[in-house]
Amino acid sequence: MSIVDSLLLTLPELVLTGAALALMLVAAFVGDKATRFVTLAAIGALIGAAVSLGGRGVGFDGLYSADAFSDFTKLLIYLAAGVSLLLSTRFFAAEDRLRAEYPVLVLLATVGMGMMVSATNLLTLYVGLEMQSLAAYVLASFMRKDVRSAEAGLKYFVLGALASGILLYGISLLYGFSGTTDYHAIARSLADGVNMGELFGIVFVLAGLSFKIAAVPFHMWTPDVYEGAPTPVTTYFGTAPKVAAVALLVRVTIEAMGSAVASWQQILIFTSLASIILGAVGAIGQVNIKRLLAYSSINNIGFVLVGLAAGTEAGVSATLTYMVIYVLMTLGSFACVLQMRGANGVHVEDIQSLAGLSRRQPALAAAFAIFMFSLAGIPPLLGFWAKFVVFDAAVAAGLMPLAAIGIAASTIGAFYYLKIVKIMYFDEPTTEFAPVSSYVESSVIALTAVAVSPIGYLAIPMLGAATAVAAKALF
Amino acid sequence: MIQAFAFYLFAAIVILSGALTVLSRNPVHSVLWLILAFFNAAGLMVLVGAEFIAMLLVIVYVGAVAVLFLFVVMMLDIDFAELRSGFVRYGFFGLLIALVLAGELIIAGGAWSAGAIDIANRTAPVSTDLSNIEAMGALIYSKYLYVFEAAGLVLLVAMIGAIVLTHRERKDVRPQNISDQVKRRPQDAVRNIDQPVGQGVEL
Numbered sequence: 001m002s003i004v005d006s007l008l009l010t011l012p013e014l015v016l017t018g019a020a021l022a023l024m025l026v027a028a029f030v031g032d033k034a035t036r037f038v039t040l041a042a043i044g045a046l047i048g049a050a051v052s053l054g055g056r057g058v059g060f061d062g063l064y065s066a067d068a069f070s071d072f073t074k075l076l077i078y079l080a081a082g083v084s085l086l087l088s089t090r091f092f093a094a095e096d097r098l099r100a101e102y103p104v105l106v107l108l109a110t111v112g113m114g115m116m117v118s119a120t121n122l123l124t125l126y127v128g129l130e131m132q133s134l135a136a137y138v139l140a141s142f143m144r145k146d147v148r149s150a151e152a153g154l155k156y157f158v159l160g161a162l163a164s165g166i167l168l169y170g171i172s173l174l175y176g177f178s179g180t181t182d183y184h185a186i187a188r189s190l191a192d193g194v195n196m197g198e199l200f201g202i203v204f205v206l207a208g209l210s211f212k213i214a215a216v217p218f219h220m221w222t223p224d225v226y227e228g229a230p231t232p233v234t235t236y237f238g239t240a241p242k243v244a245a246v247a248l249l250v251r252v253t254i255e256a257m258g259s260a261v262a263s264w265q266q267i268l269i270f271t272s273l274a275s276i277i278l279g280a281v282g283a284i285g286q287v288n289i290k291r292l293l294a295y296s297s298i299n300n301i302g303f304v305l306v307g308l309a310a311g312t313e314a315g316v317s318a319t320l321t322y323m324v325i326y327v328l329m330t331l332g333s334f335a336c337v338l339q340m341r342g343a344n345g346v347h348v349e350d351i352q353s354l355a356g357l358s359r360r361q362p363a364l365a366a367a368f369a370i371f372m373f374s375l376a377g378i379p380p381l382l383g384f385w386a387k388f389v390v391f392d393a394a395v396a397a398g399l400m401p402l403a404a405i406g407i408a409a410s411t412i413g414a415f416y417y418l419k420i421v422k423i424m425y426f427d428e429p430t431t432e433f434a435p436v437s438s439y440v441e442s443s444v445i446a447l448t449a450v451a452v453s454p455i456g457y458l459a460i461p462m463l464g465a466a467t468a469v470a471a472k473a474l475f
Numbered sequence: 476m477i478q479a480f481a482f483y484l485f486a487a488i489v490i491l492s493g494a495l496t497v498l499s500r501n502p503v504h505s506v507l508w509l510i511l512a513f514f515n516a517a518g519l520m521v522l523v524g525a526e527f528i529a530m531l532l533v534i535v536y537v538g539a540v541a542v543l544f545l546f547v548v549m550m551l552d553i554d555f556a557e558l559r560s561g562f563v564r565y566g567f568f569g570l571l572i573a574l575v576l577a578g579e580l581i582i583a584g585g586a587w588s589a590g591a592i593d594i595a596n597r598t599a600p601v602s603t604d605l606s607n608i609e610a611m612g613a614l615i616y617s618k619y620l621y622v623f624e625a626a627g628l629v630l631l632v633a634m635i636g637a638i639v640l641t642h643r644e645r646k647d648v649r650p651q652n653i654s655d656q657v658k659r660r661p662q663d664a665v666r667n668i669d670q671p672v673g674q675g676v677e678l
Contacts, residue, residue, distance in 0.1 A: 064621060
């Protein structure tokens with residue numbers, strides 16, 4: 001494949017990079033007055049990148065692969081990035097930190113994510129991951145005058161650098177013992193027996209990636225970063241980078257380590273169960289809604305890993321289904337969190353301030369309740385289907401104990417989701433919220449609420465077919 | 476023979492100084508150990524025939540990064556009076572490291588001229604007719620072009636991030652306004668006055 005063909009394969013990344021560079025110039029010359037325009041243009045660029053998806057093939061001598069799997073996950077990433085950009089302007093305007101660089105950084109992070117999900121070589125994986133992480137560290141500390149935001153950025157940076165080091169060590173071991181950084185060549189090398197060095201490499205790579213998806217025991221940073229980062233950034237962190245990191249993990253485990261399932265399956269089973277249980281137990285005592293959603297994301301990653309631990313095509317397809325539904329629920333619940341601001345317009349994050357929301361703003365309370373019920377996996381809502389498919393895949397792969405413990409632990413999780421519903425519907429009202437002022441935000445809430453409501457089941461056959469095609473591309 | 480000796484020497488010192496980087500209580504010591512570790516890693520690179528990477532390691536890591544670390548460490552809250560009082564002790568320590576480095580340079584040079592170590596499981600072929608730099612350039616700008624360009628983008632992200640996080644508009648300074656300066660014409664700025672004798676100048 002010639003270099004031009006290879007470049008054409010990366011068209012979505014090229015579109016995003018070009019847009020990011022152009023918008024950076026706009027930001028530099030026009031300044032922060034242009035923020036709203038830059039944000040809209042960035043969303044336009046994301047749409048353009050989504051339209052330019054669809055190339056098929058392996059480019060740059062096996063460094064980059066465009067297939068159904070990468071297209072599916074990129075679409076989800078662009079959706080999450082676009083929606084979190086939509087949610088950002090009003091928040092930053094209210095906090096007096098409307099900077100035109102924000103959408104540019106989000107675009108560059110998204111380029112990195114595109115590299116991650118298309119990587120078929122450990123080099124591409126690492127560079128993509130670093131591009132995404134570096135932009136994310138800056139985004140976390142974007143409100144630099146806010147002590148919590150600065151702390152979140154610093155914590156994320158230090159722990160992220162440590163995780164990158166661990167990952168890189170694992171990559172170097174894999175390279176040293178298998179003699180290549182190409183996924184398929186590594187798979188061939190692992191097929192004739194996993195030696196000690198390769199095993200260590202696999203363990204270190206999985207440890208580094210577990211950090212990026214915030215799976216136990218590498219989850220420590222999540223609550224602090226989610227709480228400290230500005231809420232639109234938390235929305236972004238909870239969705240797009242998660243999808244990218246999970247997709248990366250899926251591709252590495254299936255394509256590069258697929259011939260040595262036994263050597264990583266038990267690691268994934270452990271992290272998945274630990275994430276489900278610790279995410280559920282840790283969330284119980286939280287009083288800050290963003291911290292609670294951080295533990296909820298740890299908990300959800302556990303369920304995602306249940307699907308991946310199966311190591312089968314059905315398992316990968318279930319993982320992707322879970323990610324789609326998880327992104328919808330997360331976008332919706334963070335859009336609701338963005339509406340939590342007192343009468344003077346100051347954003348609040350205290351769970352108790354939701355008390356009596358059903359009487360003050362019944363529509364918002366109903367939407368929030370739908371997201372909470374869905375995250376808890378209560379049957380008529382779409383969150384149940386997500387959990388159902390991953391457990392179904394795990395049982396089909398013979399991982400009955402994993403599924404059983406996971407289902408049992410998900411009832412612990414239901415407790416704190418339902419506690420929020422109880423506070424909204426049965427407690428006496430305390431604080432008054434400012435009314436929802438933005439049509440954009442109310443329509444995001446409404447659309448995601450409809451999507452995770454039972455109406456969303458209409459899309460299940462289409463989603464199932466798309467995830468099946470995407471999963472098939474890896475096997 | 477000399478290669479095997481040099482390999483074990485470098486490898487042992489890398490591990491030792493790496494451990495001491497972590498273990499030593501004084502951050503200045505840590506950085507000095509780190510420099511020693513970098514230097515020995517460069518020696519290992521020379522042994523496998525990657526002399527360009529070895530030079531990069533010395534120039535970039537020892538020359539720039541480690542010295543930057545030293546600056547940062549010196550800004551930490553360390554009791555400098557105590558440090559100065561121990562100058563002789565530090566001087567001896569620094570001299571020791573310098574001596575070790577000088578000895579290693581000689582050994583590395585000898586080992587290098589005796590030919591590179593032949594690693595048993597090497598999968599990537601070593602080209603014999605190309606120099607290191609040519610071989611790397613040919614790979615970076617062809618096979619790994621994609622990753623190389625992406626690495627450039629990573630640096631751009633770092634630059635934007637540094638500016639976003641540290642740049643602020645300050646009201647109390649008067650920055651240079653180049654377009655105003657260029658627009659200014661002589662007639663705006665220069666006045667010809669026929670100054671009468673014996674009177675003061677009016678500005």
